[in-house]
Amino acid sequence: MTEKVAQHTHCQICGKTIPISETLCSDECKQKYQSMVKKRKMLVYIMYALIFVIIIMFLLSGRT
Numbered sequence: 637m638t639e640k641v642a643q644h645t646h647c648q649i650c651g652k653t654i655p656i657s658e659t660l661c662s663d664e665c666k667q668k669y670q671s672m673v674k675k676r677k678m679l680v681y682i683m684y685a686l687i688f689v690i691i692i693m694f695l696l697s698g699r700t
């Protein structure tokens with residue numbers, strides 16, 4: 637059977653062991669996490685924009 641270990645999880649930024657009720661270990665990591673989420677959102681928007689441009693170009697090249 638599994639060993640009796642206190643329920644815990646790891647900080648998503650630095651990997652430090654933290655209580656299961658937490659997601660991040662400190663305010664510093666929270667700030668880093670928030671900027672990471674923002675960057676990720678930006679990447680998603682850029683990807684959508686690129687897909688849009690590719691579709692437009694595809695449609696335009698098909699017409700000529």
Ligand SMILES: [Zn+2]
Nearest residue numbers: 647650661665
């Ligand atoms: Zn951390």
